[in-house]
């Protein structure tokens with residue numbers, strides 16, 4: 001019902017404008033009569049729940065009076081948010097035909113492009129919004145809209161072609177999006193040189209470094225994979241759950257691995273690092289040392305995964321209790337099997353799968369490993 005109130009606003013504004021005029025010229029009297037007729041029938045259609053006909057009548061008024069444009073924009077946006085894209089398009093298309101100031105015309109152009117995008121008409125949306133990237137006021141929203149279009153249509157190369165414009169912008173999210181789409185563009189044939197180039201021009205995004213490290217690991221050049229993975233952990237310690245298993249495939253000198261895990265376990269309280277450190281202690285120290293370390297950590301922060309690790313360590317220590325501990329561990333494992341592993345920091349979307357693009361809010365690099373009692 002809310003949009004009905006909005007429909008009444010242009011009616012009231014247009015009617016007030018006409019009533020307020022003092023001229024008694026014949027043509028104006030005719031206009032007033034026509035407007036009053038349109039208003040009356042528009043209201044009538046509203047009252048009888050005939051929204052389509054009401055919009056038609058109220059759009060008629062736009063031919064005469066453009067002063068109520070803001071109200072029509074608000075109404076069209078309401079329809080778009082409700083999923084009534086057809087109605088939003090009809091209003092914006094009508095507004096688009098009016099002779100308006102340049103800023104108003106550009107805003108309508110942008111809004112209409114958003115309608116077309118929502119309705120899946122990507123080509124029309126793209127051709128409307130592309131010219132707006134040349135206008136400072138609209139550059140950033142227009143680029144974001146274009147990126148949404150290219151993401152939906154998987155036109156990664158079109159996004160990459162906008163690199164010089166994006167790099168001039170201040171937007172962090174646009175630069176991260178561009179880096180991710182550049183990786184997508186070369187997904188079928190990743191090559192070290194192109195990925196290295198991407199890493200050097202995109203320090204904000206972690207995807208190029210991740211993709212480069214995966215590429216080096218895949219071709220067996222583990223020594224080259226290591227620096228990029230270490231820099232990801234330094235920049236985003238919350239990614240340790242995914243990055244540490246990759247780093248495990250690399251070579252570490254002396255106590256370098258132990259130092260890295262200790263730092264992540266003690267400074268970040270990272271569960272994956274604690275678990276790997278317990279493994280290291282069991283291997284290089286003793287099972288007792290690993291057990292004590294895990295007990296200390298569990299006293300500091302409750303964690304189901306560290307409790308599971310403690311059960312595993314104890315199984316190795318006590319053959320008498322091993323069977324009972326194994327069955328408890330099985331229960332813990334079953335509990336963890338249904339827990340989500342990632343959460344989007346932007347919209348809260350939860351999943352067990354890693355996504356570079358959040359399926360819910362369509363933002364890049366916002367889905368991260370979760371922390372907390374069930375976290376990693």
Ligand SMILES: [Zn+2]
Nearest residue numbers: 344347358361
């Ligand atoms: Zn999200």
